[in-house]
Amino acid sequence: xxxxxxxxxxxxxxxxxxxxxxxxxxxxxxxxxxxxxxxxxxxxxxxxxxxxxxxxxxxxxxxxxxxxxxxxxxxxxxxxxxxxxxxxxxxxxxx
Numbered sequence: 657x658x659x660x661x662x663x664x665x666x667x668x669x670x671x672x673x674x675x676x677x678x679x680x681x682x683x684x685x686x687x688x689x690x691x692x693x694x695x696x697x698x699x700x701x702x703x704x705x706x707x708x709x710x711x712x713x714x715x716x717x718x719x720x721x722x723x724x725x726x727x728x729x730x731x732x733x734x735x736x737x738x739x740x741x742x743x744x745x746x747x748x749x750x751x
Contacts (some may be wrong), residue, residue, distance in 0.1 A: 690735050691742070 662670050672684075672695075680697040687694045 687731065687734065689738055691738055692733060696730075714751075 660673055660676070663670070664670055680701075683698040683700075685698055687696055716751040
């Protein structure tokens with residue numbers, strides 16, 4: 657794991673380093689957080705990945721409903737982690 661600084665070009669695009677693309681793929685979701693953004697890799701077939709992970713647990717559930725619940729849950733978890741990190745940073749700077 658690591659951190660790479662990237663910038664947008666004149667058209668607002670970013671270039672993801674080749675090693676990162678090789679590891680995570682070519683497609684990402686851009687998630688807006690309270691204090692930043694996050695790129696989340698997208699499987700070639702997200703529903704197939706979900707089925708492989710959970711079997712037929714959600715066989716009778718609407719895909720749109722699953723997507724909305726997943727987005728809401730992921731956003732809440734990410735925002736919570738960022739709040740925790742920010743709180744830790746503030747505590748360290750006070751010491």
